[in-house]
Structures are given as C-alpha cells and as structure tokens.
Amino acid sequence: MSSAKPPRKKLVAPQRAQTKQKPATRKAPARKRKPARAPRRGNPVTRFFRAALSFLWRIIWGVAWRGAAMVGLILALATFYFYSTLPPLADMLDDRAQGSVTMMDRHGEVFAWRGETFGGVITASTVSPHLKNAIVATEDRRFYRHFGVSPRGIAGAIRANLSEGRGAFSGAGGSTITQQVAKLLCLGVPYDPETWESEADYESDCRRGTLWRKIKELPYAFALEAKFSKNDILTIYMNRAFLGAGARGFEAAAQRYFSRSANEVGPAEGAMLAGLLVAPSYYAPTRNLERAQQRAAVVVELMHDQGYLDAHEYAEARDHPATLSERAEEQQGIAFADWLMLESPAYLARETTEDVIMRTTFDPRLQAATETAVSEVFANKVRDGSEAEVAVVVMSADGAVRAMVGGREAQVGGFNRAVQAVRQTGSAFKPFLFAAALENGFQPFDIVEDAPLTINTPGSGPWSPRNYDGEFRGFVTMSEALAESLNTPAVRISEAMGRDRVREVANAFGLRSDLAEGPALALGASESNLLDMTAAYAGILNGGSAVRAYGIEELKLLGDSTPLFGVSSGIGERVISETSAQMLTWMMSRVLEDGTGRRARLPERQAAGKTGTTQAARDAWFIGFTADYVAGVWMGNDDNTPLTGVTGGGLPAEIWHETMLRVHENLPIRPLPMTAPERPRQVEEPRAPAPQQPRTAPLDDAIRGILGTLFGGN
Template identity: 60%
Template sequence: MRDSKKKKSPLVADNRYGAKRSGWGKPPGKAPAKSAKPASKAKRGSTRRKPTPKKRSLLGRLWAWFWGLVWTITWRVAMVVATIIGLAVGYQYVLLPDLDTLLDGRAQGSVTLMDRNGDVFAWRGDQFGGVVTASSVSPHLKNAVVATEDKRFYNHFGVSPRGVASAVRINLREGRGPLQGHGGSTITQQTAKLLCLGVEFDKDQWKSEAAYVADCRRTSMTRKITEAIYALAMEVKYSKDEILSIYLNRAYMGGGAYGVEAAGQVYFGKNAAELSPAESAMIAGLLTAPTRLAPTNNLERSQDRAATILRLMNEQGYLSNEQTLFWQENPATLSEAAQAKAGGYFADWIMRPENLPDFLGQNTTEDVIIQTTLDQRIQTAAEEGLQWVFENNVRKGSEAQAAVVVMSADGAVRAMIGGRQTKVSGAFNRAVQAKRQTGSAFKPFVYGTALDLGYSHNDLVEDAPLCMNIPGSGEWCPRNYTNEYYGDVTLEWALANSLNIPAVKISESVGRDNVRKVAADFGIESDLADGPALALGASESSLLEMTGAYAGILNGGSSVTPYGLVELRLQGEDEPMMGTAGGIGERVITEGAARELIYMMSKVVSEGSGTRAQLPGWEVAGKTGTTSAAKDAWFIGFTADYVTGVWMGYDDNTPLTGVTGGGLPAEIWKQVMTRVSDGEIPRALPGFTPSRNANRVPEPVRNNRENVLEQLLRGILGGRN
C-alpha cells in the first residue's frame, strides 16, 4: 500500500501565481546552499553602487541620427538604381540581335575594280573585305588594338570608372568640358557607338547617312548613361572576343574601308591575318582619326602614329625591345594600288553615270566586282612619261595642265591621266570632262572624207590667199601658221605640214555636212561648227572622244566607242550583270581610204609638223593641233598597237607661249609611248602603196621647211610653257 501520509508533489509550479521560488523540492524555510557566497559578496560590497552608462549629448544623438538617415536613403536609392539599371540592361539584352547580324553594318555597298589581268587596282563605296573574328586576325593586330584603345579590355565589365575619371580629369585640365575631348570609352562602349545603340538608319529621320552617324556620335550625359547600359548588356550577351570581333568588323578605317579586313586589302594588299606588327600598328592607329591618319592621305603621319602604338605594345608586353626597334625602323608602306590613290582618273571615269548605272555605282547597296580594260603597266608608263617632260622641259612653277589617254584600236582604254597631279581621286578629269577646241587635230577627218569620196593623197590643191564672206560675220580670211603660201601642194603634203588653207578648200569641196557626218560617225559627239572654220578645228571636243576617233582610223575606218568596263557582276556570283558597252561599231569610211589616210598621217611624223613624236624602230602616224591664240595644243598618234592622245593647256584658257602641238604634246607622246612599247616587238602600220608622184614637194616649201621647224623649236624652248 502506498503511504498516504507521504507528501504529494505539487501539481502547479511555485511561480504560477507570482510566488517567489526558493527552490525545487526543498522545504520553504531553508535557503539554497549556493546563495551563501553571493550573499557574502553582496555583504562585502554593500557600500558601492553599480555604474550606469553615460547619456549621449544632444549633438551626438543628432549626428548619429543624420548619418543613419543618410545610410538608409543611400542604400535604398542604390537598390532602386540597381534595379532600374538591371531592368534597363535586361531590356537591352533582349533587344540585342545575334552576333552574325552585327558584323557588317554598312548602309552602302562596295565597288571593286580590277584591271585587264584581274588584279585589284581601285575601290569605291563602303569596302568590306569579309567577316573576321578576334581569333582569325593577326595576333599583332589584336594586340595593337587592345594596347591602343583599351588595355584593360579583358578585365572590366564593359565600363571603366577609372578610365572615365581619368578622361574627365584630362578634359578639365585642358580647359574643356568634362565630356568634351577624351571620353574614356572602353572598346565595348565604342562598339556600342558603332551600333548606334541599336538604332538603325531611317531615311525619314535623317537626311543622310552622314547625319545619322553624327547623331550616333554625339556626346551628352544622357547619351553616356544609355551607352553604358548598352555596353553592360553587350557584356552579358556576348563574350569579350565576340565584342572585339564586332569592333574589328565595323570600325571605319579611312579610304572607304570598313573593318580591318578591308583596311588590310586597301592599304597593304593583304588579308587581316597576314599583317605584320608595323602594318597592324598603322591600322590600329586609324581608329582615332581614320580620315586624317589614313596612309593614303599622309603616309609619314600615319607611320609616326604607328611608331607610338608599337611603343605602347612594347610597354604592355606584346613586343620585345628588339622587335619594337626593328618595326619602328621598318615602317609599313602602301601597296601599289593604294599608292595610286584608288585608281585615280581611270576609276573615276568608270564610275561616271554614262558608264555605270547609279544603283550599281555610287549608290549601290550590293558588293559589285568590275573588270576593266586598264593596264597598270601602261598607266605607270603614261604617268612617268608625263612627269619626265614637265620636270625637264617645262618652266618650274608653270600651272599648265596636260591630259593623256592610251587605248587599243578597238577603243579599250588602257591608261588615262586627267591632269598633272596623277595620284588623285575625285578630281576634275581633263581627259573626259574638258571640252576644248581641237585645232588642226581635226584635219584628218576632212582628208578622210575626201579620200572616201575618191580623192587621192597626191591630188593637188592650191595654197594661196583665201577670203570668204560668212553671212552674219563678214569676211573671213584664214592663214597658215607660217603666214606663207606654197602654191600647188599635194593633199599628203598639206596634211603633213598642217596647212590651213588647203584644209578649208578640201572641206568646202567635199561639203561641210559630209565632214561633220564623218567626224560624228567616228565618235566626236560634241556640237560641230557650221561655218568653214569647221576644217580648222573650231569645234570643241574631249581628248577621250578625239583619241577614240583616231582609233577608228587605225582599225580600218570603223567607228569606235571608247570603253573601260569589260564585265560587272555581284560578289559571290558567276554570271555577269553587265558586259562591254563599247568597241568597234559600223564602218565610217572604206578600208582603202583609211589605209591611205594612215599613210598620209605617217608623213606628219616622219617629215612634217610632228617629227618630235618619232619613235625609233616603230612606224608612227598622227596629227598635231594648235588652236587660235595657242590656247590648246594637241598631239594624237598611233602605232600598230596603241592610240595615244595628248592635250596641253591652261584651265582658264590662258594662251600657251611658244607651245604648239608639234612641241611639248608631241614630246609627251614620245616619252609615254617609249615606255609603253619598251620590250615590245615593233609592228608595221596597216599597209598602203603610194603612187609614183606622191612625194612631189613644191620648191618654196622645200626651201622654207627648215625655217618653219626652227621657228617652232625656238618658240618651244624660249616661251612660257
């Protein structure tokens, strides 16, 4: 049995109703044993009070409250800003397209011109050599770009606060606004600018692509913030090498080249993968100011910039001291095509609307390949020949101009010079655009008409004073250049010595309308004079037209349309879109008349007014031409292979002093053709057998010939050229 007297355990805790708990399971009257020690301690220290914390001053509490408030606002604002930036970056991230669509951002296409041998000699439009990647280009080029534009490119997140702060400091120190001048932009930010922050060109919003680009490049605080957000999105979307690839493909490199591949081809004739450190440094240097630093504008300035970049590559460990010194002492030089200033006058002529539809030329949106008739060896020969004459035979400081055209007998233009400055692009082309009086260079069409109507080279015509009454103009009395008259002369001799009166008489005899028709059918499209002065070259024509007309004589009397375009096709396609638009046309005069005319014109060079054009070992035919008051001087001549026309004069029609067609123009012709025919086997002109009395020369002419030539030579050497 359980002891009923045993004390039961309490059912409720002692402190349930607030009773003071003295112990657990202990009699209430006894204190716990452990309380003795604290009690004695309290007893010993009963005279000391426990210290209380000091209260802060009012100023301290206000200061703490203020900074607490600042911190609260700061982190909350930071959270809001971070959220906004995150949302903005996410929004841009969603809008960013695939990598492949960003590598070629040209709004315009390109035109690549190749010579007759298939070698590239010129470019027009926006050149794009093809897509490259950061891993496929030359390592030197990649290093040069990073060293120059953004040495911390692989370490930042798209925006470099250190770079921005440094740029602001430099701008302020140099007296500019904080965002004017140096921008501190990373390669990623520069790429964002090249992409125009994702805004595409709209013709309705911008008047031109140039205005669109200028708008994309403008600098403002809002623009910089948007640019930074776009750059951050790019860093999330693409890898570092992908961003660099976009940059290398889209950056403008001057000279119409977009991207490093096009720059390598335009300036050095190389792919971007083959560039040396010096070439890479020069291309990287273009990123700062592509037009001003383009090596085609100023090679020395471009080389100096490249030397600086080589030093930066050395400082950042990309090149050793020895490599840096070597490439600084052996700077990059231009390819032959780049030295020719993108094809010069010939390329400009090909791109003219009469040769090329605008949608395939200046405003093409496609990449066009054009094969042309240009022979770069002949072009060089023409340039060197012209330069030699002006350096050796022309007064220093002379502003006289000259133009040269070389073509085959079928009208294929092999070389073209439109002015003394041959390394130009977009300049006034005197060979095509200048319309000048032709003078005696027109006379072969007068005699060609007569021969085609049955005249003979040895027919006689009287060289005597002549006056004609011109309705509305009064009396007109032509004179010979020598102011002398030689009696009865053969047509052959009259042409060889460029007598004026016989030419007028023959023209009047065969009919001016017939002469005009023959000249027009040979390709002289300019308006031809109506009066008798037609025979003396009073009409205006271009050098290209006149040279093409002479080519018609050489090929046996058929018309010729000068041409330079052989074939046009789109890049990547085999079938041409256009073919040759020129060449030999319909017959103008009989082949017999053409051969006889060639024979007569050969006498001009062998014993007449054009003796200075004689080419040792070669048969040459041609004609001199000097206009009234000597404002224009011509010599157009040909061998069996090429027809070459030369014009000389002043742009403002100032008379040439002491210069005739048989002087400096004939000398230019000789110097050009000497170089053109170098190494070639001489071929005879089309054959013609003259009749027995073809060489009759009147006695007065024989006696005065030496005096005439002496006068010409004295005028050439002593006058103003």
C-alpha cells in the same frame, strides 16, 4: 592639602553586538542619469543656421539615395531593353548600307577599290594576336577587366579636354572598346536613306560626342557586355571599324595596305593598322606613309610597355616599321577607276548595295609607262611654277582603254581631265575633215590653194582664217596641207564638200558634242574631251569603223559566277571605206615625218598622228597611233587661260613620244595599215624649162568647179 585625581577610564571602542546578519539583497542597478545638457552656446543666429543645414542635409541625402535608386532602376531597364533588341553576332559584322566595287586589271590582279570594301569576316580567336594586342594596347588597356565602361578613363578624358580649353566631351572621349562598338552600331538605330542624306551623314551623327549620347551609351555598353563575350565584342569592333582608303574592317585594311590577311600580319603591321583607329584618313599609309609609321611607333611602344612584345619583338618592330605592299604603293589607275565609276550604271557603281567585281581593260605596265613619261617631261622641260595640266589616254584599236592620266596629281574623286575637260580641239579635228574628203573623191595629192580667204557668214559678218605662222604657201597638196596643219586649205575643202558632210563623218566617228555650225568647223572650233578624240582616232587605225572607248570586260556580283554583262570590243559601224582609212593613215604619218609632229616621231617604228593648237594656245593636243596602240595627249590650264610657249607639236608631242617609247618596249615592230597613194606624173615640156606651175591631180570635175568658182583655185 592634597587632593587625589580620579582614575582615567580606558578608551575602548564600543563592541558591536554580535548579531547574526542577513545576506544582503541585490539591488537593481541605478539608472545612469543623462548628464545635464550643457548650456547652449553661441548666439541664436548660429544655432538657426546649424539647424537649417542639418535639415537640408537630411533632405539631400534622402533625395540622393532615392534618386540613385531611380537612376539605377532606369539604367537596368534600359540595359534590359537594349539587351533584348541586340541581333545575333553574325548580323552585326557587316551592316554596310552600300556595297563596294573591286576592279581587276586585264591580268586578273586587283588594282583599285571604290566604296567601302569589306574584306571578309575575321574573329578575335583567329586574327593575328599581334593585331589583337595592338588594338587593346592603344584603344582600351583595361578591356578585359572592366564591365563596359571605364569611369577612370572618362574622368581622365574630361580632365584632358578641359585643360586644353575644349568642352568636357569634345576631343578625347575616354570610351572603352565596348563603347566604341556601341557607336559603330549607332546604339541600334539602323540607317534609313529617307532620313539621312547619305550614309556618311548617318555615321557622323552616330559618332557625335554629346552628353546625352554618352548617357545612352552606358546601358547599351552594359547590354553588349551582358550578351556577348569580350572576344565577341572585339570581333564586332574589328569587322565594323573604318580604317581609311575605303577599307571597312581590319581584313579589308590589311588586304588594302599590305596585300595579306589580317590573320597573318606581324607586330609592325598590326601596330600600323591599330594606329589608324584614332584618325583613319589622316594616318592612312597610302596618304602619308611616314606619318603612318610615326603613329605605329607609338603603338609599338604601348605594346611593349604593356607586355605584349618581348625585347626582341619590340626592337624588330621599332627598327623595321611596316611598309606598303607594291600594289598598294603604286596606287595605279586612279583616273581610270574614277572614269569607270562615272560611266557605269549608278546602281552597279556609285549607289550599289552589293559588292561588285569588275574585270577591266586596264594594263598596269602601260599605266606606269605613261605616268613615267609625263613625270619626266614635266620635270625636265616644263618651267618651275607652271600650273599647266595634262591628260593622257592609251587604248587599243578596238577602244579598250589601257591607261589614263587625268592630271599631274592623281587624287581619288579628283577632276579627271581626260574625261571631264571638254575643250576646243583645234587642228586635231582635221583628220575627220580629210576623212570626209577622201570618202568623197579627193586624193592626197590633189592641189588646193593656201591663200587669203574671206567668208561672209550671215549674222556674223566676214571671217578670214589664217595659218598659225601667219604665212601662206600658195598651191599645196592635200597631204601637205594636213602635214603642215594649214588652215585656209582645210576651210576651202570643207566649204567645197559642205559642212554637213564633215559634221556627219565626225559624228559617226564618235564626236557627238555640238559641232560648230560656221566655217570654223574645219579648224576644230567644236569641243570634245580627250577620251572621245582618242577613240575617234582609233576608228581610223582599225580601218574606218566607229569606236567606242570601253574599260569593263566583265562585271559580276561578289560570289556569283555568272557575269551581269561583258564587252569584248568597242568597234561599231563602218564610217569610211578601208581604202580611205589607210590612205588617211598615210597622210597622218607624214605629219610625223615632214610636218608639225616631228617631235613625236618614233625610231624604227611607223606612227601617224596630228597636232592641235586652239586659238591663243589655250589648248594643245597631240593624238596619234602605231599598229599596236592609240594615244592622246592634251595640255592646258584649268582656268582656260593661254599656255606659254606650248603648241601641239611641242610638249604634247614630246609626252606622246616618251609614252609610246615606253609602251612599245619589247614589242615586235609592226607596220601601220596604210596605203601610199601614187604620185601624179609630172608632164615634161620639150622646150627649155619654164617656171613650174602647180598641177592638180584628177579631182572630181564638179568639186574642181566649185573650188574654182568660190576660191579661185586652179
């Protein structure tokens, strides 16, 4: 039986009702849900420290920006304050508390300076561009680009200081030129003599590189930059900088070292001047030219690297470094200038607040002659290693000092033995004893005994003078006693006349130190310096009048035409008659011809003088003169120990001889103003000659009686 399957239904998708749909309305965008917070990770301790650091940072940041704002405000206020106190530019170029002394020789040429010399105002617009570029290249290469302070320079300086084991602000400072100007101006603090012991102490404090001073420099530097142009700041720097050898400012330094204006120097000279800024005294070319040239070579290299010198200028400056001018190289008259500073009133020399001009008696030719003579004798006739010192003075008959050597090594402010060494004079004193004798009636050919002598001095006991060689010559003339520098005849004459008379004459000739009271007065037991002794001998040369040594002919203030004072001669009152002076000159000429001063004798030129050697040869002297000049020489040790093998008739006489030969070059020969006495006639016996007895010239009867009574003289 079959059964039929029902028919399959056709699968058809149900048809959607065809209904009219409304336009869809725009729904507001759904809010973006925050992602669910991740579950906290880490332990509670970590979370605590994170939170603490975050809180701390917020505090630090808040304090920092507020602090920075406060510092900025304080800096701005400080800058404004300094800005308001800055004086005009012209008042900032020369603010020296003390002035300077400029000394000119007898021909009107400058030969020495003392104090801090200001050569005159220069400006950045008129100064030599080579000098200007050298300063910028070596001191502050970014000078025209920064605003007064260079953070890069300061950081580099701190790093260099720390790497070399110094303090952060010790050594290199990284200061810009503007900051250095702030130092030179001492941050506006003026010099007060009641606060500071000296201007040097004041400036030293101004240059201290402490952290606090560095901080104060910032607003001052900003104020300078705000008030002045870069060229104005450079102008202040060039006029205020100290550059060694007493030169304040580049104009003074250029004049001092090169004898030309800072407006005219070339690349090599500009480099040497700029090189002084780092250490003025150390690199001063007058102190060590080679060292100054080495420093200048570094500056020349910097100028070339920074484009200030082309290849040709660079090669020229490198291969031909700057040298000192002839005047600066000689450095003549150091002892002479020091003497004038000591002798002049303090308010016109050492403590002057003005710039002083002195026209002096100094003669550079004679100074060179003297220095050459001393050098030659010490080089050829003094043993190596000797510490013996020397002093020499050359003057005219009226006391005008022409040359002075104060020691073997000339040094400004050093010990000047021609003036400051007060020593026993020895037999160099004897001409004043014989001057008194001639004035009191003695004659050159009068006879006096050279024999043992003992004098009892109250309080001192017996005293017996002896001659240098220990020998006695019997009866001698006064002229022979002086020529051979015999001691016992000198004492006999002194005692016969009276010591007071000898002392009176010596004082009148200018030997005013405390003269010995005992009989040793006649032998130069008193002390004096070489300058006074030489001036006293000048009194003999000029005819018997006292002489005061002088070195200033005229003194005035810079810019004034009227001198404050002047001196034309040092001749004073008459001490002995002209006849006595000329007779004494003849007696002293015999010292060189026949006596102890033979080594000083000058060929074809008359000269007179006297040797002197003190006890144990601690001092050796030779002082003498020609018709033109008087010269004195002293030798000795600074510690007053005895000399070895030196007497007044030895090395001092040779130095005098060499000095006078050079001093008198090309001078006409003039005779000495002297009178040769008449020799007493010898009485001839009619019978065979017997042993000749010494004869006496006609002495004053009273004096002859005293001599006979006291000393047994005939």
